[in-house]
Amino acid sequence: MFESTLKNSNLINNDVTFKKKIIMDNLITSLTCPICMELIDKPIEVKCCNQIFCQQCLYHCIGNKKLCPMCRTSITNYESYIINTTSSVFLHKLIKEVKELQNT
Numbered sequence: 127m128f129e130s131t132l133k134n135s136n137l138i139n140n141d142v143t144f145k146k147k148i149i150m151d152n153l154i155t156s157l158t159c160p161i162c163m164e165l166i167d168k169p170i171e172v173k174c175c176n177q178i179f180c181q182q183c184l185y186h187c188i189g190n191k192k193l194c195p196m197c198r199t200s201i202t203n204y205e206s207y208i209i210n211t212t213s214s215v216f217l218h219k220l221i222k223e224v225k226e227l228q229n230t
Contacts, residue, residue: 150227157221159183161195165225169217171208174199178217 159166161183168181175197179187187195194201 150224153220153224154228157217157224161187165221166217167221169214172196172199172201173208174201 154165157165159180160177161179164180166178166180169178170181170184171178172184172194174194177194177196179195184195187193188201192201193199
């Protein structure tokens with residue numbers, strides 16, 4: 127009886143660990159810049175497709191072609207993208223937490 131309970135407990139723990147890993151993997155994927163493939167640094171969002179990039183990555187990409195790196199919509203001025211300070215602060219904190227979790 128005890129062995130059965132122990133096996134069930136281990137299965138539950140493994141299931142919880144697996145679910146946590148999936149959630150963490152999805153979070154990391156969502157917070158990864160599609161240009162540099164690193165966790166986003168100084169998030170900036172383009173209005174055309176609502177994609178978020180690292181600020182430096184986006185500036186580097188639009189410096190030459192003036193096109194969104196994801197959907198290829200013309201990005202001609204600063205009004206084409208958003209630096210949302212509230213979202214940026216939240217994302218920055220979240221990314222910092224994810225980086226710390228990755229290092230543990």
